[in-house]
Amino acid sequence: MIVGMPNVGKSSLLNALRKEGVGKGKAAYTGAQPGITRKIATGVKIIEGTDGNEGVYLLDTPGVFVPYVPDSEAMLKLALCGSVKDTIVAPTTLADYLLYHVNKVEPGLYSEYLPPTNDIMLLLEAIARKTGRLQKGGTPDTEAVALWMIQRWRNGHWGRFVLDNVTEDALEMKKSEERGLAPSMNQARKADKEARRMKSKQRNIASG
Template sequence: MGAPFIPRAVFPTLDSLPRSYFLGHHRSGLTKMKSLLSSIDLIIECRDYRVPLSSRNPLFESSLAGRERLVVYTKRDLGSQETRADAQRELLLRKWLAPSSVLFSDHRDRQDVKRILNHAKAHASALNTLTGSRLLIVGMPNVGKSSLLNALRQVGIGKGKAAHTGAQPGVTRKIGTTVKIVEGSEGSGEGIYLLDTPGVFVPYIPDAEAMLKLALCGSVKDTIIPPTTLADYLLYHMNRNSSNLYSAYHSPTNDITSLLEAVAQKTGRLQKGGIPDTEASALWLIQRWRNGHLGRFMLDEVTEEALRNAQDPKEFAPSFSQAKRADKDAKRARSRSMSVTAA
């Protein structure tokens, strides 16, 4: 009988990883949001349920201050197993964000969507205005803002998609027109309208593992971090939860190359001569997890200690000039690493 499988206790630190994905349309989008703030009654900030701490963008807290905020943790269906531990984590997040309101959502669950609509209706009713209510939906790239907007519109007024969605970030690049999600009534005046916005990334992320988490969840394009590195990070987390998650392809392992070669053979992702295409297999594996087929679990640790240690917004989001300098340093480090490897 072989020795029992022991998963890795930690994932190796990768200092050469890029730490920024703050693009031009992120900056212009944030500037436009600030200019619209005077006409906005409520901000809905979306965060990814699987990375509830890493998907927080302090830029929204600093730039869009002064308006009531509802924090919606999207994609709950991809991170929750409806256990007592999940409920305890959700309670901790509610306490952490108080006095802001917090909801947890799967945009395909009508009851979840109705809870968000009811919150918006109650807020509009309290305003008691004849001109209706204007809401702004914000969040990091690919956290599900547009999907949530479409769901609110479908459940709220029975109409189809108003915003384009996609598997990669950057589908929404400009602030669009307002979309009605609740018909006018005595309580909400002309109705409730929601404005979709482009995802805005943090200028710089000092924690390399947080960058891996966001990339694995799809907040940056899959070309930014090597797919095999992301697949290895996914394997690390799958093993922490259950090595049975990939049992259809391989026995328990910490070797990502071995797993990807097995996936390639199993799924037919082979190059000329039958050589396993490990990069294509890595992308396929990552997408399977993103769609909930390789386990539903959080990547962030949500504990009282983790929330106490959550970084101050000023420390988490340095100035744009600091971010540029840090990104240049990271690029130089990667270039040196590649030169050493080539030699």
């Protein structure tokens, strides 16, 4: 069974293993948006059987999303990577966050449209005019350009870099931050329920 976050390539992995193992084409639908796989599929053979064995089968599954996203930046990263639908976070907001990371890595990636800038609207308007993505009256279609810009990055055309700082010190700092996070409402309810259960148990012991 292949399990993971939405839109991280589970179905693509299954198809690749099937092609490599048994030489057959796609068995699972894939797409650029999360939610293509909506239910657990039937087993797909990825290795032929030998000596009477049936071989190896894999099950494709829908994406499993975390129940609680700890902070807004984590949600931006998930949205930018395509783990949530593009309609959840405004495209211009995602493009602005992407520009922040591009500027840290290589501002020259968009030099054909504009010199290095921190103004996302200025960049989106420049790209719109350069690529002809204009609305009626010649107004730049900034939302369409933002989606185009995001997709270009996802396809590897705007640099290949990760959004997290994966140094050992950064990972330790992130762990420390997460340990200090306030619990979610669901976690708080569970903790309260457990505390009441323990208090009731202690009363029963005392009265017994």
